[in-house]
Amino acid sequence: MSLPQAQIISSRDNPLLKELRRLAQDNTAYRKSGTAGRVWVEGDHLARAALLRGWRPALAVLAESAWLHWGGEFGDASHTGAERTVLLPDALFASISALESFSPAQGLGLVFDLPVEATVQSGLSTVVLDRVQDAGNVGSILRSAAAFGCAQVLALKGTAALWSPKVLRAGMGAHFGLRLVEGLAADDLAVLQVPLLVTSSHQGELLHRAHLPWPCAWVLGHEGQGVGEALMARAALKLRIAQPGGEESLNVAAAAAICLHASALSGPALS
Structure with missing residues (x-):
């Protein structure tokens, strides 16, 4: 040839x-x-x-x-x-x-x-990654974000590199449909102008009973430590997932999929 x-x-x-x-x-x-x-x-x-x-x-x-x-x-x-x-x-x-x-x-x-512009945009449905460190988890969360109608993913410092080869492979193409910004501090989220929804394994309203706002920003935390105190303090809603089987907590990527699906059901995409 x-x-x-x-x-x-x-x-x-x-x-x-x-x-x-x-x-x-x-x-x-x-x-x-x-x-x-x-x-x-x-x-x-x-x-x-x-x-x-x-x-x-x-x-x-x-x-x-x-x-x-x-x-x-x-x-x-x-x-x-x-x-x-x-x-x-x-x-x-x-x-x-x-x-x-x-x-x-x-x-x-x-x-x-990569696109030159990488700034936080207000008013968008968003996922915030607070020191999520496992590349497979980050890529899986990006897939869920894209699947359930989120427009941007914001990574705080300490989160796995969003464009690393491992995260790209785990994301299965989701990267190319999302606005991605990384290396942020908690204060950088002030411009979002949408409610922060914080996940927790031990406090807050049960997800399936909550009225979820749209657009919103879901905050997903470190695999072991969860969401940091600074973001917990800013949360409009603290939410937990019912676990009738009695496990202590869910993998962060699994929790993200459940939360983002619930959010999509309340949003315009599936209304």
């Missing part, structure tokens, strides 16, 4: 390869000099999710074996809008990939430039 649009790179020491390894394997590379503002999105599912939301990559990268599967789709700049397309030997792509079960035939990655 001819490769008229692809640049072939075969050296492990190529500067671009070094940059791609950092983006794919360093959770905070997108914040650091040399790779700042760029994220690596690996696999056809995430790539399609981004393209469907109107994101256009700066770079498309394919393994040689993957070109047979995806070259006509993701190797075509007229389809992806990529500024540049690169083809790598399978072994070189494998050295970049952070996937535990990498297959050369699935060797596809896109590099996106």
Whole structure:
């Protein structure tokens, strides 16, 4: 198959390869000099999710074996809008990939430039992450936020990096439909102008009995410590989930899904 649009790179020491390894394997590379503002999105599912939301990559990268599967789709700049397309030997792509079960035939990655503007917007349905540290939990919460009609997710300092490769994979494409802002302090939430709803495992009104406002901002806290005192003090509502089985608490991602679904039922999306 001819490769008229692809640049072939075969050296492990190529500067671009070094940059791609950092983006794919360093959770905070997108914040650091040399790779700042760029994220690596690996696999056809995430790539399609981004393209469907109107994101256009700066770079498309394919393994040689993957070109047979995806070259006509993701190797075509007229389809992806990529500024540049690169083809790598399978072994070189494998050295970049952070996937535990990498297959050369699935060797596809896109590099996106993050939006420059990252400020809190008032009046939007929102999820606030207060030091949620597990990447899988954060990605799962982003999926629930997108599924149940939230527009933005705000991460306070101490929360897992929202654009890290692990969170991106766990988010399954939700990132590209949400407004994401991170590195915030509690005081930065003052501009939201929507009620704060705080989750708790041991205090507050039962969720299924509560009248939930819309739009609102759900605050989800640290896996062990819960929501911090500063945000608890600002809450318009403190809510807990009925657990007739008697467990002490729920995983934060599971609690988020329950709360956000309940909120969506009270909002305009399902009315």
